[in-house]
Amino acid sequence: MERIVENLAEVEERIARALARSRRHRSEITLIAVTKTFPASATLAAWQAGLRDFGENYVQEFETKSPLLGPLEDARFHLIGHLQSNKVNKAVPLFDCVQTVDSARLAGRLSQSRAGAGLPPLDVMLEVKLSDEESKHGCDPENLAALVEGVQPLPHLRLLGLMTIPPFFEDPERSRPYFARLRELAVKYELKALSMGMSNDFEAAIEEGATHIRLGTALFGRRTKPAG
Ligand SMILES: *Cc1c(COP(=O)(O)O)cnc(C)c1O
Numbered sequence: 001m002e003r004i005v006e007n008l009a010e011v012e013e014r015i016a017r018a019l020a021r022s023r024r025h026r027s028e029i030t031l032i033a034v035t036k037t038f039p040a041s042a043t044l045a046a047w048q049a050g051l052r053d054f055g056e057n058y059v060q061e062f063e064t065k066s067p068l069l070g071p072l073e074d075a076r077f078h079l080i081g082h083l084q085s086n087k088v089n090k091a092v093p094l095f096d097c098v099q100t101v102d103s104a105r106l107a108g109r110l111s112q113s114r115a116g117a118g119l120p121p122l123d124v125m126l127e128v129k130l131s132d133e134e135s136k137h138g139c140d141p142e143n144l145a146a147l148v149e150g151v152q153p154l155p156h157l158r159l160l161g162l163m164t165i166p167p168f169f170e171d172p173e174r175s176r177p178y179f180a181r182l183r184e185l186a187v188k189y190e191l192k193a194l195s196m197g198m199s200n201d202f203e204a205a206i207e208e209g210a211t212h213i214r215l216g217t218a219l220f221g222r223r224t225k226p227a228g
Contacts, residue, residue: 004045007219015213018206029206032078032195034216036061037225040068046219047072055099055214057081059091066094080163080195080214082137088113097123099163099195099212102139104150111154121156125163125195128185130178133167141185148189161193161211162186172201179208 011031019026033046034055043054043065055078056062062077069075076096083091083100091098092113101107101124114122126147129138139147151159162185166178179196186194186209195212197205202213216223 003221004042004049004219007221008046008049008051011215011218014203015206018203022207024206028211030212032080032212032214033219034080034198034214035065035220036081036216037223038220040065042220043069044072047075051219052076053078053212055080055216056095059083059087059094062094063090078212078214085109092117092122093119095122097125097160099125100127100137101125101151102127102129102137102147104147107147107151107154107157111156114156121158123160124151124157125161125193126151126159127163127165128182130164130181131167138164141181144185144189148191159191161191161195162189163195163212165198166196166201169201172204175201176204176208179205179210183209 015029030053031051032053032055033051035043036057052074053076058081077094078097078099079091079095080099083098083106085106088109092110098110107124110122110124127138128144129140151157162182164178164182166175169175182194182196193211194209195214197210197213199215199218202215205213
């Protein structure tokens with residue numbers, strides 16, 4: 001608990017410096033606390049420290065933790081890991097935002113499921129794959145126009161913007177071109193939200209226009225358990 005308070009203060013200072021360098025305001029940034037592998041108590045401590053947006057990678061893991069959290073006023077939960085279509089119905093009542101939509105088919109299923117659950121439209125972002133390596137998920141930039149066109153008319157989804165996960169680099173400056181590329185795409189498709197930047201590169205992401213940064217390690221320390 002003390003650690004999250006201290007870590008958050010440090011993160012906020014780093015955010016403030018990056019914002020000052022780029023002449024942006026704190027209100028433009030949503031800080032998402034990534035709680036994957038950490039127990040529900042970590043989410044509660046982060047909420048008590050003032051955080052309201054939380055990121056989870058696995059539907060199953062959050063399904064287990066969610067009942068332990070109880071009602072957390074103003075909390076918003078973002079799915080930031082890949083969503084398999086057979087988990088859509090489970091994910092829909094658990095999350096306020098799905099950041100990893102990468103096909104029109106998945107979007108269609110989410111919209112239908114959300115309608116069936118009688119819930120208000122689900123916020124979504126489109127995950128864009130900007131590198132050839134590693135990450136198997138995400139829409140190729142060449143297919144983004146079609147995906148945007150496919151998602152925008154869906155009545156039970158609200159398309160906020162784009163999300164990306166660059167390959168991991170020790171040097172955050174190497175993430176910067178990926179962030180700049182995502183911003184170019186958002187401008188092209190007139191989308192506002194840009195979810196980019198993790199513990200090791202969020203300052204560069206803020207300087208490149210991030211509206212949502214996703215921080216795990218910087219807030220909670222190193223993950224020791226495997227995710228899942
Ligand atoms: C785990 C994860 C994060 C947080 O990573 P840290 O480096 O611990 O800040 C952010 N985004 C996604 C998609 C993740 O899977």
